[in-house]
Amino acid sequence: MDKPSNTADDILAAARSFIVAGGYNGFSYADIAEVVGIRKASIHHHFPSKVDLVQTLVRRYLEDAVTGMTELERNVPESPRLLRTYAGFWAQCIEDASRPICVCALLASELPALPPEVAVEVRAYFQFLSGWLTGVIERGAAQGTLTIAAAPRVEAEAFMATVHGAMISARAYGDVLTFGMILASTLQKLIPAPD
Amino acid sequence: MDKPSNTADDILAAARSFIVAGGYNGFSYADIAEVVGIRKASIHHHFPSKVDLVQTLVRRYLEDAVTGMTELERNVPESPRLLRTYAGFWAQCIEDASRPICVCALLASELPALPPEVAVEVRAYFQFLSGWLTGVIERGAAQGTLTIAAAPRVEAEAFMATVHGAMISARAYGDVLTFGMILASTLQKLIPAPD
DNA sequence: CTCAATCTACCTACTAGTTGGTAGGCAGTT
DNA sequence: AACTGCCTACCAACTAGTAGGTAGATTGAG
Numbered sequence: 437m438d439k440p441s442n443t444a445d446d447i448l449a450a451a452r453s454f455i456v457a458g459g460y461n462g463f464s465y466a467d468i469a470e471v472v473g474i475r476k477a478s479i480h481h482h483f484p485s486k487v488d489l490v491q492t493l494v495r496r497y498l499e500d501a502v503t504g505m506t507e508l509e510r511n512v513p514e515s516p517r518l519l520r521t522y523a524g525f526w527a528q529c530i531e532d533a534s535r536p537i538c539v540c541a542l543l544a545s546e547l548p549a550l551p552p553e554v555a556v557e558v559r560a561y562f563q564f565l566s567g568w569l570t571g572v573i574e575r576g577a578a579q580g581t582l583t584i585a586a587a588p589r590v591e592a593e594a595f596m597a598t599v600h601g602a603m604i605s606a607r608a609y610g611d612v613l614t615f616g617m618i619l620a621s622t623l624q625k626l627i628p629a630p631d
Numbered sequence: 632m633d634k635p636s637n638t639a640d641d642i643l644a645a646a647r648s649f650i651v652a653g654g655y656n657g658f659s660y661a662d663i664a665e666v667v668g669i670r671k672a673s674i675h676h677h678f679p680s681k682v683d684l685v686q687t688l689v690r691r692y693l694e695d696a697v698t699g700m701t702e703l704e705r706n707v708p709e710s711p712r713l714l715r716t717y718a719g720f721w722a723q724c725i726e727d728a729s730r731p732i733c734v735c736a737l738l739a740s741e742l743p744a745l746p747p748e749v750a751v752e753v754r755a756y757f758q759f760l761s762g763w764l765t766g767v768i769e770r771g772a773a774q775g776t777l778t779i780a781a782a783p784r785v786e787a788e789a790f791m792a793t794v795h796g797a798m799i800s801a802r803a804y805g806d807v808l809t810f811g812m813i814l815a816s817t818l819q820k821l822i823p824a825p826d
Numbered sequence: 827c828t829c830a831a832t833c834t835a836c837c838t839a840c841t842a843g844t845t846g847g848t849a850g851g852c853a854g855t856t
Numbered sequence: 857a858a859c860t861g862c863c864t865a866c867c868a869a870c871t872a873g874t875a876g877g878t879a880g881a882t883t884g885a886g
Contacts, residue, residue, distance in 0.1 A: 443862090475862075544803040549652050591816070600799050605788060673835070838876090847867080852863075854861090
């Protein structure tokens, strides 16, 4: 039942860290082979082409997001805390440098140069995330736990854009605290009663 | 006094459109040679290396931003209109597909994979833009034409992040109106008196 | 004014190294 | 016997960059 040491997963993990650093064209099979400790040709055994590899990666990334958000929603029902937890998750990822930027935000920025099979998965991620945030904000507004000025969908898109932009700024400044600073003020505008 | 047909400028323009599409590793000298209509080796005559080319490109991009913002500030002194014009400029660029994303926002997202000479120029752009926005917001707040909840610098960073994130979202959705929608609601929160 | 030296902008032809991908073999497991 | 997971040894195409040459414009000295 527990996972056997899985080379395919190691390849995906290596690919993710390379993509996060430099995008789709920022790594090669040779790079992955070196960090995983197998030969270049062996990667093709697990993922016939680079497109297969990245497509699988992004698809799994979305799946993880879906299950993660669903579970989060069960444990933390209140909208303000939900948004705070989501922002806090990324703040933590950036601070400990484990995941300094969202894979899909990065890939979306170079979308026109992406193989279409990958592009469609990236779009699906954006649609899911914006849909999830819209739901959270809609419920928060209905319950009076969030103060919104525009339609929930617009607030959700603006929130998502701020999160992604803040990731990029954090990277540009090389300062891990920039992200948290931007998000604290953004959340403050949505959450009425500061304790 | 008027500009002679300049191959170097053509190369820079081609490089910019390639970078905007797929980042630093998303194009080659061969790609540029083809659209400019010269041979690959001739590019090296104008820009000895790829680093030289992109460094020049980003440096000029920043220079243009500096002169553009300075001139904008002289013509449009009021902070709310200044922010609206800045947002409107990008909304227009995205709608007519002439510049669907900021070169530096894209390059910043893949910063760890960039040659250091380019990375330093990208950082300089972010520092200038955030500084400019901080000044605009600071003055607007002092004059009462902008309503801010946090320090001007924090508001400026949040605004810049939202703009960059909205560019990425517009790209992900393939919808030119997403950017304008996000920015209209963001501006509305900063600008008190809607006419 | 003129003629040679230099400079500019491009060319062809090449290099060494990298790219994603293929063919086929081999040891261990089922 | 078939499958899995890896290997060595390839491949053609592409990468940034170099070497060396040429045609034409610009310059400067006699």
